[in-house]
Amino acid sequence: MAKVLMKGNEAIAESGIRAGGLCYFCYPITPQSEVAEYLSRRMPEVGGAFLQGESEVAVSNMLYGAAGAGVRCWTTSSSPGISLMMEALSYIAAAELPCVIVNIVRAGPGLGGILPSQGDYRQAVKGGGHGDYRCLVYAPSSVQEAVDLMPLAFDRADRYRNPVLIIGDGMIGQMMEPVEFREQEFPSLPEKNWATDGCKGRKPNVVNSLYLNPVEEEQLNRKLGEKYARMERDEVMFEEFNTGKPYRALFVAYGTTARICKTAIKKLAEEGIDVALLRPITLFPFPSERLNELAEPAEFLLSVEMSMGQMLEDIRLATCCRKPVHFYGRQGGLVPSPEEVADEVKRLLGSAKGDR
Amino acid sequence: MQTEAVFAGFGGQGVMLAGMVLAETGMNLGREVVWLPSYGPEMRGGTANCTVIIADEPIASPIVLHPRDIVAMNRPSLEKFCGLMRPGGYVVVNKSLIAVDPDRDDVRVVNVEANRIAIEAGSAKSANMVILGAYVGATGVVPYEALVETAQTVLKKKPKLIPVNLKCLEQGFELGKQARAD
Amino acid sequence: MQTIFKRPEALAVQPTHYCPGCTHGIAHRLIAEAIDELGLRERTVGIAPVGCSVLAFNYFNFDFQQASHGRAPAVATGIKRGRPDLVVFTYQGDGDLASIGMAEIIHAANRGEKFTVVFINNAIYGMTGGQMAPTTMPGQVTSTSPFGRKTDDVGFPIRMCELLSSLRTPAFIERVSLSSPKHIIRARKAILKAFRYQSEGRGFSFVECLSTCPTNWGVTPLKALEWLEEHMMPYYPVQNFKDFEPATPEGGKDAD
Missing domain, CATH: 3.40.50.920 (Rossmann fold)
Known part of the structure; x- marks a missing residue:
């Protein structure tokens, strides 16, 4: 396929669709609103779901719901918006739900500025929300790499049943570079037999993060810990x-x-x-x-x-x-x-x- | 080989589009390109600028502190960027709006009355194409034919605008070429 | 032998943790009956809130998600937008829905999200031990309004049905009471209709159930039912607020 000159934000949007991310929720924030604008036009063409929610708080909980129902879903935002998603992110990690969240980072703290920054490293890498959890975090350094990482992010989210973050600074979102959308092959994924998609022919499924019994909560913590250790063993990428x-x-x-x-x-x-x-x-x-x-x-x-x-x-x-x-x-x-x-x-x- | 050009002007003067046409031309020629906008409140009617890098090898830093060339559509842009240019680069000056001359003697100056030429060609809005043509004429950073082809593709949704924009591009190109010969 | 009364299939065989005299059990049963009657069990997903009914997923016999405090309408939106074929309802208390989750409920209602909300209004925070809720009655004593709710300090209780009825989009809004057999029969009809509308793709449906909390009100279950009828029902009128059933094939969106 011929290369096309695309703005990072739009390239991320297109790549998300091509990766099967057909359910997208968003709230406008600079410098990433082009993703939402692009997808508001593009989603109807591919029969996907696009919804601008009332807040990032709501959007991140929409992800929880859709991911829990077994739907490949994602959102994009920028730093202050990502902060508002931290509660749901913690729930998503605890309930082991797959989704992709793209953060086009802007300067902070607070409302900060809208220019590029890498000030959200700790929030992304160390947690950000409450409790003992981790996200798989990718950091592209070009528009092409951002495009290439989207399908990988969706695959890994499903494979690990874990939220995956893509962290780009405002530069990655706003810059135009030539990109190519390449088909990527992944081994087949396990069936989502845990999803709440109707209990026909099986026992009811529950998507939950409440464990009042400390022994059960500890079991969850240890299970998650093992998962993060597997990521550390198998998912390291560098140049x-x-x-x-x-x-x-x-x-x-x-x-x-x-x-x-x-x-x-x-x-x-x-x-x-x-x-x-x-x-x-x-x-x-x-x-x-x-x-x-x-x-x-x-x-x-x-x-x-x-x-x-x-x-x-x-x-x-x-x-x-x-x-x-x-x-x-x-x-x-x-x-x-x-x-x-x-x-x-x-x-x-x-x-x-x-x-x- | 790597060239960097900052296209700068008021919001609405079409500098972002001019830079985009140049970047897309570079890409169509199989070269490495980056188009980097300044973004933010300045997008809303203030000054606007973008940097276009064209290179033979993968482009490392998209940020260029000292660009080789400047294309200035208005006086604040000239004043902001001229001092940053590397010696020996080209500065294309829109003489329709900039009365002063660049205060450097180590750069090559290309003067173009972009607005006047565009108005005479029939479209005041196409001053950006005049100055883009002049830049390419002066620097030879991409072949003229490739530039025309890209401009036609970019404008294909507005076919009525193609002839006047190509006319502007050509007149600018001729002026740029002359300036280079001088 | 003819069966005239049985446990609905949509209700799990599981004793609940609810206090004696609490009306959650009635509401649970009415929902289960409606789902069974409409044959929706195998494609239903319930959303449990944060509050006393946080463990509701244990008491129903179909898929469930547990949501963070107040966000159940957003979670339901996510499910319904991703899987429109599923039947989705949220089960929320007054703190969850009318306080921390106010933004989510209003916007879901206004978008006309095609799910059902069962809103349990018992005028108090139950799980956290009886604090003042946005629906606490004027003068009502709670652990955070020890001298009674003072309306000049914290305003009057919020009437959610009336508030949501000011929106044009919702398809069905009704307030019912769980205080007596007469009212419970009416509540059953409203909940059934709400689910039926959803299964017909009509739009947002909302049923507010006036409920009791004998434990945190500090009264016997019987006294609690009396208090509900005497103090809550005059302020929270039991009635239908919106019903776009007649002659509006497009879900009633253009009825008014």
Whole structure:
């Protein structure tokens, strides 16, 4: 199929439909409303369900209902809207329901700004809602990758019976890049014999997250814990850049900032400074093992984020602080430039020399 | 090889569309492209700009602090972006609305009266096509024929507008080419 | 031998946790009877709220989802939009529906979502131990209105049927009482009609059941029924508010 030039938000919308996400609920919020606008036109063409709900609170509970009835469903929103969905997300995780939630992250906290940010890392990766749960979290760094991750997200949601988040910054949503919608093959999924879709010929099914008996609640917690451990074993995805030859420093960055680091690496190479990059594609599970290996030859690691340094904590955990882990970031909707990132590497290398 | 151009102007001057036509032309030629808008309140009638990157290799950073070229449809845009350009780049200036000259001597200036040409061609709204033509004429970043083909495809839902837009594109292109020769 | 009375198939064989004299059991039975009568059991999904009926899924013999506090209408919307062939109802108390879930109920009603709502109004929060509800009567003593509900401080009780009736879209809105056999027969008819309308694809149907809470009201079950009739029924008139049955083939949406 020929490539088409598409805005990230619209490409995500189209890919969601092609992945069988034929039930979509939404509430408008910048910078992702184009997804809803696109799907309001497109869903009727494919016989799918589109509904603009009264709030993100309602929308996320619509997901709970539809997912519980065995319907492949999804929503998109941006940071403040995602916060409103946290209660339902916790219920969805507890009831083990599959759905996909796309967060086109904007600057925060509070109402914040509408420009790109990566400030929702912790909310996505560590929970966000109450209780002991996790989401599988993907972070695309191009429009094409966002398109490719949608079918995978739906598949994994169904396979693990777990909510899957796709985290893109405003840049991924607003930028136009050429995309190709490629067919992806997945092994067949288990039947949704747990769904509340009418009890004909079987005992009634219940979608529930209430366990007043502490022993039963503990059993659920442990079952979920095992599921998250399986994800950590089987679902880690990352990209390496420039790791094939010796390097002095290692960037760790995801999404748009990873691309900025790549340009910084090229600029630094022109000056004879070799730097490599590890780009997590899954934020949970985090590519800790590979990061640990790649950290070994580096003098230091540099986490580059559009936040005050959130992934930074996971990098330090993964490497057990064996190497210095530094941070460089911009906040508030400002995006670091390759030049400032490269300068930071040079500054750190210079001060390291001074230390000796 | 990678070129970056910022198309900037008032909201409504069609700079986003001009950039999109350029990006789509690059894509049709099999090259790597990114079209990155500034978005936000400035979408609502204030200044608007987009960055178009065309490259032979996968594009790393979509953010460009120092673009090679600038296409300025109004004075605030020229003032905002001209200082950021890399030396040796092209700055295309809409002389219909910008009385001043760029205050740099290390960049190549292409002056185009985009609004006047568009009005004379019969569509005041097509000034964006004049300046896009001029940009391509001056830089040769994509072949003219490919640009025309893309513009026709983009406008296929409004066939009546095709002739006047192609006329604007062509007149701009000729001016750009001349400026390059100079 | 002829069977003249039996447990509805849609009701599970399971003793409930409800207090003696509580009217939840009556409401459960009326729903089960309606579902059986219309033959809907095998394609019905109920939504349990947060409140005393949080465990309702144990008491019915068909599929159930348990929703977060107040969100049952959103959950029902999700199911119905994704699977329009299913029969869906929410079972909600006054705190759940008229307080924390006010936005969800109004918007589901206004969109004309094709599910049924059974609203249990007993003028108090039951599960959490008798706090003031949006439907608590003026002067009524609760654990958070120890001097009686003061209307100059927290306003008058919300009349949900009247509120929802101001919307044009809903197909069926009726208030009934579970206080006496006479009223229960009327309640049974209303609930049956609500489900029938849903199965006919007519639109949003809503039945408010005036109910008792002897435990948190601090009275005997008998006194509770008397109190309901004396104090609640004058303020919450038992009547039909909307019924688009006659001559409106399109669900009555353009009837007014």
